[in-house]
Amino acid sequence: DAKTTQPTSMDCAEGRAANLPCNHSTISGNEYVYWYRQIHSQGPQYIIHGLKNNETNEMASLIITEDRKSSTLILPHATLRDTAVYYCIVRGGTSGGYQKVTFGTGTKLQVIP
């Protein structure tokens, strides 16, 4: 699996958009970008994923650069409940074979009142 690089921590004012960057310069053509978050000591929660195109769901938007070497997770209107550690990972898109899923240390997002 490709490696990812994320800032250790970020702050965001409540009600503003939170933009969390992730670098994945060694990503392969069939690898997807996934985002998860972990609130306090709970199990990580899936947020969104994408391959090439930008994606949006009820939780967030994912912007992937054209060269796919980096991406940004956008929480459009951050709330205090969005305070969490956010993990960016990449994993293969092939259904055959197995690719281990590994998590780094993520970005600790603090939403400030």
Next chain:
Amino acid sequence: NAGVTQTPKFRVLKTGQSMTLLCAQDMNHEYMYWYRQDPGMGLRLIHYSVGEGTTAKGEVPDGYNVSRLKKQNFLLGLESAAPSQTSVYFCASSYRTGNEKLFFGSGTQLSVL
């Protein structure tokens, strides 16, 4: 639909004692994983399974054994617990690899004295 259930939620062991952590999923997922999380170190993969009757080593397998006798259950065993195994343990499952998202349990806090 319970998703991924881990038992127990908390456990305190003495050095040298043994125990088994149980992970159960009701989503008919093929793939299951055990992670440990230590402060400041993110999630590290211990063992994983790509189907009933199969297991494989992850990043940090030493001191642990696993079994997947039934598709819905993935057991993590500590034969002789050590203080270094004090951690929070998370189980996860996915339908298959590739672009399938992971579903996590709520974790087991284990302390080895």
